[in-house]
Amino acid sequence: MSMTIRVIIDILLAIGVFFTLVGVLGIIRMPDVFGRLQASTCIPSLGNIFLIAGGIVYAIATNVTEPGTYVKLAVILLMVLLTNPISGHALCKAAYKMGALPKSKMVIDDYKEDDPE
Amino acid sequence: MIELLIAAIICVVLDLVLLVRVLNGPTAADRLCATDAVTLVTALGLAMYSLYTGRIIYLDIALVDAALGFIGTVFVSRYLEGRL
Numbered sequence: 033m034s035m036t037i038r039v040i041i042d043i044l045l046a047i048g049v050f051f052t053l054v055g056v057l058g059i060i061r062m063p064d065v066f067g068r069l070q071a072s073t074c075i076p077s078l079g080n081i082f083l084i085a086g087g088i089v090y091a092i093a094t095n096v097t098e099p100g101t102y103v104k105l106a107v108i109l110l111m112v113l114l115t116n117p118i119s120g121h122a123l124c125k126a127a128y129k130m131g132a133l134p135k136s137k138m139v140i141d142d143y144k145e146d147d148p149e
Numbered sequence: 150m151i152e153l154l155i156a157a158i159i160c161v162v163l164d165l166v167l168l169v170r171v172l173n174g175p176t177a178a179d180r181l182c183a184t185d186a187v188t189l190v191t192a193l194g195l196a197m198y199s200l201y202t203g204r205i206i207y208l209d210i211a212l213v214d215a216a217l218g219f220i221g222t223v224f225v226s227r228y229l230e231g232r233l
Contacts, residue, residue: 038150045156045197052190056163059170059186065178068170072186083156083193087200090150101200104208108196108215112189115219119185122226127178129230 037093041086048083055079064134065127069120076116084109153201160194181225188218 051074058071084105091101128143167190170183192211199207227233 033150041150042152045152048193049156049159052160052163052193055186056166056190059167059183065176065182068179068182072182075186075189080189080193084196086156087153087196090153090200098205101205101208104205104212105196108192108208108212111212112192112215115216116189119219119222119226122223122230123178123181123185126181126226126229127176130176130178132176132178 033093037089041089041093044082044086044089048079048081048086051075051082052079065132066124066134069124069127073116073120076112080109080112150201153197157194157197157201160190160197163190164194177229181222181229185218185222188214188221192218 055072055074058074059068062068062071088102088105088109091105164187167183167187171180171187174180174183192215195207195211195214199205199211224233
């Protein structure tokens with residue numbers, strides 16, 4: 033493996049770990065449920081994309097592993113990217129319906145106007 | 150390549166940090182959000198570790214972990230919403 037490819041993999045992994053760290057810090061430090069949900073979106077979008085991209089570059093650059101490794105990595109990347117908005121929507125709706133609203137008064141509440149019940 | 154192992158260890162440490170929010174989240178939605186993040190970070194760490202050791206069976210485990218985390222989050226969300 034040449035030095036250039038190794039530096040590229042290092043940069044991708046560092047960006048991915050940074051965004052995962054930002055998402056975890058947001059979950060720990062944000063004041064209410066919706067802030068935490070919004071901060072946790074960093075993990076499956078940017079952290080996932082950059083970490084798995086570094087893994088794909090590593091698997092293509094070194095042919096020592098089994099064939100099909102980067103295909104499995106791409107399947108993990110696409111599946112997490114496609115399924116996480118669904119679970120995020122379901123979780124946000126559940127938080128709204130069970131009454132976990134923020135302490136401060138909400139400025140705008142569009143869901144209440146569209147609520148069929 | 151040691152960087153993959155470092156990334157996997159950082160993912161494990163972030164999992165342990167997320168358990169704080171799972172333990173003392175004020176509502177059930179907080180705990181569920183943190184649990185979803187735990188499954189995702191575990192899947193990423195398993196992917197990095199499988200590339201480090203060269204055992205590709207861990208990639209399958211990461212895939213199943215991500216899928217089961219998604220299904221569990223959706224089901225518990227529907228339960229909290231009161232429609233299950």
